[in-house]
Amino acid sequence: MSRLIVISNRVSAPTTAQPAAQGGLAVALTAALREAEGIWFGWSGETGETGDLKFETFDGVTSATIDLPEQDVDEYYDGYANRTLWPLFHYRLELTEFEREFQGGYERVNRVFGEVIAPHIEPDDLIWIHDYHMIPLGWVLRQHGLTNRIGFFLHIPWPPTRLLTALPEHRRLVDALFAYDVVGFQTEEWLETFHDYVTHEMGGSLGPDGAITVGARTIRAIACPIGIDAQEFIANASSKEAAATHRRMIESSIGRSLIVGVDRLDYSKGLEERFNGYQRYLETRPDAHANVYMLQIAPPSRDAVQSYRDIRAHLDALSGRINGAFADIDWVPLRYVNQGFPRNVLAGVYRAARVGLVTPLRDGMNLVAKEYVAAQNPDDPGVLILSRFAGAAAQLDSALIVNPYSADDIADSIAKALAMPREERIARWRPMHENIVSEDVIWWRKRFTTALMQQ
Ligand code: GDG
Numbered sequence: 001m002s003r004l005i006v007i008s009n010r011v012s013a014p015t016t017a018q019p020a021a022q023g024g025l026a027v028a029l030t031a032a033l034r035e036a037e038g039i040w041f042g043w044s045g046e047t048g049e050t051g052d053l054k055f056e057t058f059d060g061v062t063s064a065t066i067d068l069p070e071q072d073v074d075e076y077y078d079g080y081a082n083r084t085l086w087p088l089f090h091y092r093l094e095l096t097e098f099e100r101e102f103q104g105g106y107e108r109v110n111r112v113f114g115e116v117i118a119p120h121i122e123p124d125d126l127i128w129i130h131d132y133h134m135i136p137l138g139w140v141l142r143q144h145g146l147t148n149r150i151g152f153f154l155h156i157p158w159p160p161t162r163l164l165t166a167l168p169e170h171r172r173l174v175d176a177l178f179a180y181d182v183v184g185f186q187t188e189e190w191l192e193t194f195h196d197y198v199t200h201e202m203g204g205s206l207g208p209d210g211a212i213t214v215g216a217r218t219i220r221a222i223a224c225p226i227g228i229d230a231q232e233f234i235a236n237a238s239s240k241e242a243a244a245t246h247r248r249m250i251e252s253s254i255g256r257s258l259i260v261g262v263d264r265l266d267y268s269k270g271l272e273e274r275f276n277g278y279q280r281y282l283e284t285r286p287d288a289h290a291n292v293y294m295l296q297i298a299p300p301s302r303d304a305v306q307s308y309r310d311i312r313a314h315l316d317a318l319s320g321r322i323n324g325a326f327a328d329i330d331w332v333p334l335r336y337v338n339q340g341f342p343r344n345v346l347a348g349v350y351r352a353a354r355v356g357l358v359t360p361l362r363d364g365m366n367l368v369a370k371e372y373v374a375a376q377n378p379d380d381p382g383v384l385i386l387s388r389f390a391g392a393a394a395q396l397d398s399a400l401i402v403n404p405y406s407a408d409d410i411a412d413s414i415a416k417a418l419a420m421p422r423e424e425r426i427a428r429w430r431p432m433h434e435n436i437v438s439e440d441v442i443w444w445r446k447r448f449t450t451a452l453m454q455q
Contacts, residue, residue: 004038004449005121007113007137008130009077011042013063015056027229028441032449034060038125041117043068043077053116066116068109075105077133078304085132087307088167089159090268090362095307098168107136114140121146126452129180131155139179151182151452153224156364157391158190161197171201178217181455184224184448186364186391191223210451220455224448225395227440228370236347237375245348253352256331257418259294260353262346262368263360264301265338267311270361270387270404271298275318275334277359277410282326282333284411289326292418293333294357295349299340312338350375355417356384358392359404365391369399373432381429383417385410395435398428 012018012026013033033040044054044065050072053064068076079102087095113134118141121127127150129137138150164170174197177183185191195212198204204214210222236242249258259278263269278294298315302308319336326333341349350356356372369384369392376382386392386399393401400413 001036002124002126002453003122004032004036005117005125005127006033006038006040006130007117007127007134008040008042009081009133010045011040011063011065013040013058013061015058015063025226025441027232028445030061031442032445033062036126038062039064039120041065041113041120047073050112050116053120064117064120066112068112072105072109072112075102076109078302080106081133082302082305083307084167086156086268088163089132089156091157091159091163092267093163093166095267096166098166100168103169110134110136110140113137114144117141118144118146121148123148126449127151128153128449128452135173136176139176142179149181149452149455150179151184151448152177152180153184153448154190154364155186155226157362158185158194158197160193161200164197165201174198174202178214178219180219182448182452183219183221184451185221186223186225187394188223189394190364190391191221194221220451222448222451224444224451225391225439226365226367226444227436227442228367228374229442230370230374230437230440233343233347233371233374236344237351239344239347241342241344242348242351242375245345246352249349249352253293256290257292257354258352259292259355259357259414260349260372261294261296261298261357261359262349262371263296263298263358265298265308265312265315266301267307268360268362269298270359271296271315272311272318273361273404273407274357274359274410275315275322276407277404278334278357278414279322279325280407281411281414282322285415288415288418289328289331289333292414293331293335295335295337295353297337297339297341297346297349300338346371347375350382351377354382355414356382357410357414358384358390359387359402359410360390361387361404363387363390363392367392369396370436373429374436376429376433378426378429378433380422381425383420383425383428384432385413385417395439396432398431400428 039062041064046067048067055064083097129152202214210220350372358369384399387404403409
């Protein structure tokens with residue numbers, strides 16, 4: 001059996017410092033690495049001289065990391081990845097920064113990764129590279145003479161051609177994708193926008209089974225939606241900790257229905273628009289005040305980047321205004337919490353919530369939507385309100401689908417969700433649950449690696 005090599009910006013395999021794999025992706029890839037005796041390569045998250053790879057084998061899985069000098073972190077990670085590609089690929093041209101140094105740092109770090117990783121690759125290893133931080137890495141590895149099967153999976157949206165062409169050197173970035181054998185996107189929609197670029201900007205042609213030819217090179221591009229570790233999450237939801245959290249939420253809500261949001265603090269998640277939608281609900285339904293409250297969990301992320309500090313300040317002010325305007329002596333309409341919680345606590349929160357509000361402005365997939373569904377009580381499930389612009393909406397189409405830019409649409413959907421009879425809640429929840437169980441993260445991993453092996 002070939003070994004599996006995973007390469008991503010950060011490694012989330014279990015280590016001595018972090019003994020349990022965190023999150024579905026980590027769990028799925030860790031299981032595959034353990035079976036295939038593979039290695040997970042990436043940045044350690046530490047700043048320092050690059051030096052040699054540090055290997056650690058823990059619980060049957062080997063991870064190998066390097067440190068990066070401060071300049072590389074600034075230009076590659078905070079710069080090109082998070083100030084150029086992330087906003088551009090989430091359709092936020094006005095937040096996108098175009099600096100030549102960022103691109104230089106990005107390509108330099110990808111070259112460094114290639115140099116340090118290539119000597120550890122064996123001829124029949126299957127290589128799977130993840131996400132926008134590492135787009136050129138397959139090409140770099142080819143320059144080192146590797147002829148292995150190499151796949152790339154993009155976790156975020158693929159932007160429309162007219163947006164992507166705003167990126168200086170966009171063609172160079174996309175050309176690099178043609179070093180892979182298989183390129184995976186979260187949804188058919190992102191795959192179609194990729195096709196559009198290839199046919200209009202590169203003169204490429206589309207063939208059967210996802211084949212795409214540009215010049216002499218043919219690759220395969222597929223839609224391969226990521227799932228969650230459904231069994232793990234269902235078990236989480238019935239754990240002791242989840243039950244204790246559930247009780248705590250019910251007690252503290254004194255009979256009011258809970259609406260929950262859980263997101264990294266990121267402008268792509270539509271938090272400001274969500275708060276505005278909730279505010280519209282409170283303004284237009286004064287009779288409902290006694291019956292409802294909202295909890296937004298939003299652990300801060302990427303706070304080295306100014307646009308993230310800005311969104312945080314906006315949300316602080318907005319949540320304060322909403323509570324100032326609507327709170328009563330015994331009721332706070334919005335609990336806004338800037339910290340992370342363990343996964344089984346989250347599962348208990350999801351289960352206690354009558355409504356899951358997931359309203360990103362643009363999202364590759366959105367795993368919170370899937371986790372919310374997985375955590376529900378089958379006999380009395382809550383209602384998922386889901387943005388049409390989340391990749392997850394293609395699979396979870398029996399959710400209440402909303403336009404996240406419309407405060408009225410969000411407000412009306414909250415009202416509809418809270419009034420929804422149990423039979424309708426069950427009828428909407430069941431097909432979503434079936435999808436989450438059948439197309440889980442293991443299914444995703446197998447689908448991608450099978451495509452890669454067949455190529
Ligand atoms: C990218 C793409 C795509 C959140 N708060 C806490 C916590 N979380 C966990 C959630 C969920 C994960 O973080 C977030 O995943 P998302 O999919 O919602 O979003 P991104 O971080 O933007 O992920 C996205 C994903 O990659 C996978 O391909 O779906 O579109 O943007 O699992 O539960 N976890 C814990 N405490 C928290 O407070 N433990």
